[in-house]
Amino acid sequence: MTLLNTLNNAQEQSQDKWNTVCLLDDIAPDTGVCALYQGEQVALFRIGDSDQVFAISNYDPLGEANVLSRGIVGSVGERLVVASPLYKQHYDLATGECLEDSDLLLKTYRVRVVEQQVLLG
């Protein structure tokens, strides 16, 4: 029941409330990890060894599995993307849009890095 509690708490909290989910160092350069945030699976990606981090849903709607955090980070044209590890469709890290099928839009999350902490909000 812990799960439900976090969820309710979060809903009560204002939009400006940020929660730490991990340390920046927990994400190896140019890879992703998956965080549990308000009962949802969120894929976090770190660009190079910078502190630029993106957060989108971890659920691959085409592969129907929670795996996106394990995809390869890269770029298509100017857009930063992750390739699904299952069937290699690309998802825009900033918008959640599937490049192969623009009707598919993944949920994105607000994310920021403060003093080596990665926060979602």
Place this chain on the structure above:
Amino acid sequence: MSKKRIIVVGNGMVGHNFINTLATSENSSEFELVTFSEEPRLAYDRVQLSKYFSGYTAADLALTTADDYERQGVVFTLNDKVVAINSHEKTITTASGRKEGYDKLVLATGSYPFVPPIPGKDQDHCLVYRTIEDLEAISASAAVSKTGVVVGGGLLGLEAANALKQAGLETHVVEFAPRLMAVQLDEGGGQLLRRKIEDLGVTVHTEKNTKEIVVGQECRYRMNFADGSFLETDMILFSAGIRPQDELARQFGLDLGERGGIVINDYCQTSDEDIYAIGECALWDNKIFGLVAPGYQMAKVSAAHIVSSLITHEEPALAFKGADMSTKLKLLGVDVASIGDAHGHTAGSQSYVFNDDIAEVYKRLIVSADGKKLLGAVLVGEAEAYGTLLQLMLNDMDIPGNPAALILPAVDGEASVGLGVAALPETAQICSCFDVTKGDLAAAVQGGCCTMGDIKDATKASTGCGGCSALVKQVMDAELVALGVEVNNNLCEHFAYTRAELADIIRVKGYTTFAQVLQGHGKGHGCEICKPTVGSVLASFHNEYILKDEHIGLQDTNDIFLGNMQKDGTYSIVPRIAGGEITPDKLIVLGEIAKEYDLYTKITGGQRIDLFGAQLHELPQIWERLVAAGFETGHAYGKSLRTVKSCVGSTWCRYGVLDSVSMAIALENRYKGLRAPHKIKFAVSGCTRECAEAQSKDIGVIATEKGWNLYVCGNGGMRPRHADLFATELDDETLIKTIDRVLMFYVRTADRLQRTSVWMENLEGGLDYLREVVVDDKLGICSELEDAMTRVVSTYQCEWKTTLENPEKLKRFQHFINADEDDSNLLYVRERGQRRPATATERIELVNLSSVQN
């Protein structure tokens, strides 16, 4: 309407080609095809016959199988000679007494070796070279002989000499004429060929007329020559030319040529309009054609004529117009080519000669009186210009510029003068083995072919003797350019290079990270194509731990967690079981672990055990146990060596001649961990029964009594390919050395995700080129390749062991970075006592059920 009955006498290369043409034609249902063969087997590739000595089996040489014929409805009888024709009744009779009626009769009886009437020629160990049985007899005789003589220094004689030499005999060639290959070569060419062949240790005796064969003193026989000299030898192989097999036609009244051969018209009909003759038994315009391509042409013409006269009653569309007898071959390793009027018999012809005694190259061009047209050529020692010259002659084209330039070696930097393929007419025949024209190739390209592999599949061009491959490639490339297809081999949008080019760049510049390569030669941020590619190249050269910080982001789906991701995001685990050999104790460990973690367990095709359904956080726990029990990672997740499958071999098998299991284990342990453009599979069989199916692997090794035979570039899977025999009778050390070189060369030059089979098909020069690089060290890189492999072998590490020793790395092996929960999306059902992911419908039921229960 009843079917028309076609009887084909002789199931040799041409007879089979005829049958195949009719059986695959649109009118095939109108015909009943019947064939008789005097030989004990169906048609085989006589052109490649000599390969029998380098390990090819009768099955490798076969052009068809009993199954294929049965499927095509072809009725065949082996070991039964046709002995009589009754052209009034339209029947034939066989030696076994069968009598069969025909609507059309096709004689494809080929030819037989001519043995000069020398007293003593009929003794044991006096043999000929035409059938598989002949070759078996030669092998048997060579085994009890020290010296061998080939009578006849023509094309076949020299091929036979090569075989004797390979069998380890002291080899002599005895020729009646003053030079070798007198039909095809001029004096200068013949002389150089002789020198080269003598350098290889074959003694050549010209202008020798054998008078008699008597008992020898040192050897089994002594050959006495007309000039009083003699030669002692243990065996004699006659290769003094062929004679058309026209016995039937002779007995039953068909017209014959003065010196034999069944006379045919332009439709291949004999003097009886319902009897055709094709192949080496046929005489057209007083000429016998002793090559297979003209025979195939006759097969095509006669089949078309039979269809038009029996079925469509239209004017026959095809006619036989003679054939070009130009040839290019490798004799005892020497390139030899002869084109057109090689002797300059044409009135007024002139010639250009290029002779390089140092490099041992001889070339002669015969041109018309006005110097504009090419009439013929002789090339010895180097024959790269063959394709160009042949096309110039066949298409009666004007020689571009100065004729001498055609045979002069290229000056540094300047490409040698070729003729632009654009200049060739559409009808130019590019591949004579399969009669493929420039127009056919162009059509194939327009139909979507864009690699040599595609072209070979679609047109068969370049899959026979292979002499046309360079030209086929040029035509294909030109056609692609003409179509505006930009031949774009870029790896992806981030790198304007092929994988092979990137590999060169990385090697030469000594790069060790993706960041360096991207910065120096790429743009953007990389992607799921270039990152793993560069990762793989870096790993092939430096072999560092692939989960190091600077490499981790490059790893593909499977490598990054050192397991194989399955459809629900869980992983399968495949520990290495080298050679498929496993102790009962280890087997028990696998069973215990699988039971404890409830892993679905299955035996793989590569003789290993695959454990499915492990979640991320379970991977390190499971591997901890596996490593403790002595297992290593199996790299089932990597583009790298997978398994070396083996049969049990000489240790247990009644037939085994070498220890295939030990060899398989040694090979697997040597190459494990080698990162490559794609996965690599091996197999080792303990004898030629081939129970390990090595010929379907990238590297196949088969034991023979005299050592290992090495096959390369085979493939099972989506596009099966029979591996090519690459080297024979190797000892352990040479085998490993050769594999080292082949693999490293593949790693360096193949494209991304290109299996060895496709790599080979697209390798310009094909198998011969690979041999030149790997065996003859043409590029001078063999020691470099070996060093590179030694480096990989000596830096091997079990990636799982390293990972387990590294707590930082282990952090990644959990589903959530911030919670200990499992992925709630995983749902399973049980089937046959094991677990498997629930299907979509099952999921709905299961979820409903659990919510009801809650």
